[in-house]
Amino acid sequence: MAENKAQNRLRLGVNIDHVATVRNARGGDNPDPVRAALLAQNAGADGITAHLREDRRHIIDSDIEGMMQVLQAPLNFEMAATEEMQAIALRHKPHAICLVPEKREERTTEGGLDVAGNDNALAEYITPLREAGSRVSMFIAADKAQVEASHRIGAPVIELHAGAYADAWAEGRWDERDAELAKITEMAAYAHDLGLEVHVGHGLTYDSVGPIAALPQVMELNIGHFLIGEALFVGLPAAIAEMRRRMDAARSGAEA
Numbered sequence: 360m361a362e363n364k365a366q367n368r369l370r371l372g373v374n375i376d377h378v379a380t381v382r383n384a385r386g387g388d389n390p391d392p393v394r395a396a397l398l399a400q401n402a403g404a405d406g407i408t409a410h411l412r413e414d415r416r417h418i419i420d421s422d423i424e425g426m427m428q429v430l431q432a433p434l435n436f437e438m439a440a441t442e443e444m445q446a447i448a449l450r451h452k453p454h455a456i457c458l459v460p461e462k463r464e465e466r467t468t469e470g471g472l473d474v475a476g477n478d479n480a481l482a483e484y485i486t487p488l489r490e491a492g493s494r495v496s497m498f499i500a501a502d503k504a505q506v507e508a509s510h511r512i513g514a515p516v517i518e519l520h521a522g523a524y525a526d527a528w529a530e531g532r533w534d535e536r537d538a539e540l541a542k543i544t545e546m547a548a549y550a551h552d553l554g555l556e557v558h559v560g561h562g563l564t565y566d567s568v569g570p571i572a573a574l575p576q577v578m579e580l581n582i583g584h585f586l587i588g589e590a591l592f593v594g595l596p597a598a599i600a601e602m603r604r605r606m607d608a609a610r611s612g613a614e615a
C-alpha cells in the first residue's frame with residue numbers, strides 16, 4: 360500500500376469479501392463488492408483486501424476486474440498459491456498479493472500458510488509475482504519457523520493470522536487470548552528485526568483491535584468480516600471511522 364505521510368500511522372485495509380457472501384446468497388448483482396470497496400476507500404480505508412477463493416464462494420473474478428478498474432486505493436489480493444491464481448494475479452498486477460492457505464471444506468481461513476514446509480516451491484512461485492511489481496506477503500501463524508522461512512524465500516511482507524487471538528477474546532478465554540497476543544507480539548518484533556514488514560489480520564473487532572494496533576512494528580491491519588457486519592447497523596463509513604479511532608487511540612497509547 361502507499362506510504363503514509365505520518366510514518367507511524369497504522370494502515371487499515373478493509374476486506375470486502377463478505378459483501379460478496381451476501382450477494383452470492385441470492386445470486387445477481389446486489390450488494391456490489393466493488394461499490395463497497397469504493398465506499399470504503401472514500402471513507403478512509405488505506406487499502407482494499409479481497410480474497411478470490413478457488414471455489415469462488417464470495418469474491419468472483421469480475422469483482423477483482425472491477426476493483427482494478429475503479430479503485431485508487433491499493434488492492435491487496437489474497438489467493439492460494441495455485442497456477443490458476445498466479446495467472447490471474449499476473450494479468451492484474453495488484454499492488455499487493457497475500458498468499459493464504461485454503462481448504463474447500465473450511466468455513467474461513469483456519470490457519471497460516473506452511474512456508475517452512477514448502478519454501479523452495481514458494482520461492483519459485485513468488486518470483487514472477489515480485490518481478491511483475493506486486494508486493495508479496497505470506498499469511499502465516501505467529502511462529503518463528505514460518506517467519507524465518509518467509510524471510511528466507513524473499514517475501515518482503517508477512518501477515519500474522521490473528522484468528523486464534525480474536526476467537527479467544529470473543530469467547531472469553533482470557534489466558535489463551537493473552538498467550539496468543541504474546542506470540543503475535545514476539546513474532547512481530549522478530550520479523551521486524553529481520554527486515555520484514557508486518558501486517559496482522561483475521562477476526563479482529565472493535566474489542567480486540569487495540570492491543571494489536573498498539574504493537575509498534577505492525578504497519579497494517581486487514582479487517583473485514585466484523586466491519587461488514589457492523590456496517591449493517593451503522594453504515595460502512597461509520598464502522599470504518601470507529602475502527603480507525605480505536606486503532607489510532609491504541610497506537611498513541613490513549614484509552615479507546
Ligand SMILES: CC(=O)[C@@H](O)[C@H](O)COP(=O)(O)O
Pocket residue numbers: 374376409410412437459466467468498560561562583
Ligand atoms: C485470509 C483471510 O483471513 C481472509 O481472506 C478472510 O478472513 C476472509 O475470507 P474467508 O472468510 O473466506 O477466509
Ligand SMILES: NCC(=O)COP(=O)(O)O
Pocket residue numbers: 374408518560561562563581582583584585
Ligand atoms: N487477512 C485477513 C483479512 O483480510 C480480514 O479478515 P476478517 O476480518 O474478514 O476475518
